[in-house]
Structure formats: C-alpha cells, structure tokens
Amino acid sequence: MARVLLVTGAARGIGAATARLAARQGYAVCVNYRDSREQAEAVVRAISADGGQAQAVRADVASECDVAALFRVVDRMGPLVALVNNAGILGHQGRLLDFDAARIARILSTNVVGTMLCAREAVRRMSTRQGGNGGAIVNVSSAAARTGAAGEYVDYAASKGAVDTFTRGLAQEVASEGIRVNGVRPGFIHTDIHASGGEPDRIARIAPSIPLGRGGTPEEVARAILWLLSAEATYTTGALLDVSGGR
Numbered sequence: 445m446a447r448v449l450l451v452t453g454a455a456r457g458i459g460a461a462t463a464r465l466a467a468r469q470g471y472a473v474c475v476n477y478r479d480s481r482e483q484a485e486a487v488v489r490a491i492s493a494d495g496g497q498a499q500a501v502r503a504d505v506a507s508e509c510d511v512a513a514l515f516r517v518v519d520r521m522g523p524l525v526a527l528v529n530n531a532g533i534l535g536h537q538g539r540l541l542d543f544d545a546a547r548i549a550r551i552l553s554t555n556v557v558g559t560m561l562c563a564r565e566a567v568r569r570m571s572t573r574q575g576g577n578g579g580a581i582v583n584v585s586s587a588a589a590r591t592g593a594a595g596e597y598v599d600y601a602a603s604k605g606a607v608d609t610f611t612r613g614l615a616q617e618v619a620s621e622g623i624r625v626n627g628v629r630p631g632f633i634h635t636d637i638h639a640s641g642g643e644p645d646r647i648a649r650i651a652p653s654i655p656l657g658r659g660g661t662p663e664e665v666a667r668a669i670l671w672l673l674s675a676e677a678t679y680t681t682g683a684l685l686d687v688s689g690g691r
C-alpha cells in the first residue's frame with residue numbers, strides 16, 4: 445500500500461510544489477485545500493499525468509470538525525507516514541494599531557490552531573505508543589518568526605513564532621514514539637501570499653537586501669521539506685531550517 449503524505453494548503457504555492465515533488469518521490473499525496481478547488485484538482489491531475497497518486501480533499505484546518513473529516517479520507521488512502529503543515533495566511537500589511545481581534549484570531553486559528561490540530565491527528569496515527577509505525581512532520585513556519593515583521597504583520601510573525609515553539613516541544617514529546625518533527629522557515633518566496641498582504645511586488649522591493657540577491661521558488665522550499673521528511677534526515681528532529689536566501 446502506498447505511503448501517504450498529507451500536505452495542507454496544497455492547491456498552490458509552496459504546498460502545491462511540495463505535493464508535486466512528494467508524488468515524484470513515491471508518496472500518495474493528500475492535497476488539502478480550503479477554497480481553491482480547481483487549483484487543487486489541477487495539482488492532482490498533474491500528479492496523475494506524471495504517474496503519481498493523489499487526491500484533493502477540502503477542509504479548513506482551523507475547524508476541528510473539518511480536520512477530523514480530512515483525516516478520515518487520509519485513512520482510506522493508506523497508512524499516513526508524513527504530514528506537512530503548510531496552510532497559512534496573513535493579513536493586509538499594517539501596524540498593530542490597525543489590527544482588530546477578528547483579524548488576529550483568524551490568523552492564529554489557521555496558522556497555530558490548524559497546525560496543532562493536524563499534528564495531533566497525525567501523532568494519533570503515527571505514534572508507536574498508539575500502535576502506529578512512526579512518521580515525520582514538517583511545520584511550515586516563516587523567517588518572520590525571527591524578524592518580527594514590524595510594520596507589515598506582527599500578528600502573522602507571532603503566529604509563526606508559536607509554530608516554532610510548538611515544533612521544538614512536540615519534537616521532544618514524540619521523539620521516543622518514532623516521530624520526527626521539524627520546521628522550515630521560508631523567507632521571500634514567489635507565491636500569491638504577498639498579494640494577499642496587499643503588496644504583490646514585495647519580493648522585488650526586498651530582493652536587494654537578501655544575500656543571495658533574489659526571492660526563492662516554491663520548489664526550493666519543497667526540496668528542503670522533502671529532505672526533512674526523508675530517510676536522509678533520520679537524526680534530525682526539533683530543527684528549524686531557514687530557507688531564506690541568507691536573510
């Protein structure tokens with residue numbers, strides 16, 4: 445039976461690149477999406493055309509009910525060996541003074557609560573203590589967890605700081621149960637997320653201050669994620685890998 449990898453928020457950007465690369469490496473990929481059904485189905489079609497296995501499943505990771513339903517589909521696909529907590533959102537750029545409680549709660553719900561709910565379901569299935577065969581989890585954080593994103597989105601940055609702390613804690617909690625938990629911290633990656641922050645050309649503005657002189661591609665982040673999931677990384681857990689061009 446195929447080894448199953450769940451990638452949350454995999455309809456586009458870093459999640460879609462991760463799903464495509466994972467399928468090429470032999471995983472059966474559960475392509476989760478929330479709103480972008482057509483794009484998720486396009487990812488699945490591309491994987492199938494390439495000879496891989498994938499299924500698109502709608503779920504809002506911030507909803508406990510949706511997450512439970514998502515994992516029931518995963519269970520039907522085969523044994524879950526890997527999870528990439530990639531789904532993430534940010535709000536329009538601004539200062540804390542501009543942010544209301546609804547916005548902050550929305551960001552924390554997807555980025556922090558969603559990550560924890562999906563990790564919990566994965567641990568329930570993977571833990572050798574619960575009868576599982578072990579596995580690996582990668583949480584997609586952000587360089588913003590280090591920088592704080594002042595004047596842009598301190599709420600988003602703080603949510604990613606929580607993801608980093610959660611990654612380190614959970615890694616220690618489940619290390620003896622056959623599960624490795626790591627994080628990647630992308631920097632400035634060419635995806636639609638910058639448009640959702642209100643500045644589609646954000647990377648062009650920042651590129652001169654990036655030591656490697658450019659933004660990264662979703663594929664460059666996907667390769668780091670797949671390495672952390674792989675048997676090449678069996679002694680790596682609780683690590684936070686910066687994929688940010690040196691900045």
Ligand code: NAP
Pocket residue numbers: 452453454455456457458459476477478479480481503504505506530531532533554558584585586587588629630631632633634635636637638640
């Ligand atoms: P993106 O192109 O905006 O994609 C985000 C994905 O997350 C979308 O597929 C979206 O799905 C999904 N999503 C959002 N909320 C969701 C929810 N509640 N439930 C399920 N799926 C949800 O952004 P991206 O740049 O690829 O971002 C991927 C991850 O990388 C995020 O965690 C982001 O914070 C992180 N990151 C990105 C950068 C960067 O420069 N691009 C830098 C640092 C960190 P729908 O479209 O279906 O709603």
